[in-house]
C-alpha cells in the first residue's frame with residue numbers, strides 16, 4: 001500500500017491510498033471512527049449549580065466537548081496501574097467556575113495540564129444575574145465504539161478516479177478524507193488507526 005497526502009487543512013487531511021482494495025480502505029475508516037482513543041469527560045462533580053439547567057444536562061453537554069489529547073500521556077483507566085481508581089496516568093482533571101450574567105463556554109474549563117485544552121468557543125449554558133456554577137470534571141480515554149463522545153473524526157473514502165474506475169476494474173486507488181474534531185490531529189488519527197489495524201492483523205496471524 002502506498003500513502004500520499006493529497007490535501008491538508010487545519011482540521012482535515014485527504015490521503016491517497018494506492019495499491020489496496022476497498023476492504024483495507026474501509027477497515028481503516030472503521031478503525032478511525034470506533035477504535036482510535038481520545039479524551040472525553042466521563043465524571044462530573046457539581047459543587048454548586050444555581051443555573052436553570054439540571055446537573056445531568058450540563059454533564060451531558062460537557063461530555064461532548066472535544067479535549068486535546070496526547071495519547072503518549074494516558075492509559076485506558078480500566079487497564080491502568082491504579083486499577084481503575086483514577087490517577088494522573090489515566091485521568092485529566094478539569095475545573096469550571098463561573099458567575100452570571102454570562103455565557104459559559106467550553107474554554108472556561110481549566111484543565112490540570114494547560115496543554116490539554118478543551119475545544120474553544122462551544123457554548124454550554126447561560127447564567128442569569130447572580131447564578132453560579134462550580135464543577136470538577138474528570139476526562140478519560142475511550143473509543144467511539146463505547147460512546148460517540150469518544151469519536152475523534154468523521155472519515156469517508158471514495159474511488160480516486162470516480163465510480164467509473166470501479167466499473168473499469170481500476171479500483172485499487174482511493175481518497176480517504178479525515179476530519180478531526182480537535183482532540184487529535186487528522187494525521188495522528190490516521191497513524192494510530194494504521195497501528196491498531198496492524199496489531200489486529202498480527203494477532204489474527206498468530207491465532208491462525
Ligand SMILES: [Zn+2]
Nearest residue numbers: 080082087090
Ligand atoms: Zn490510573
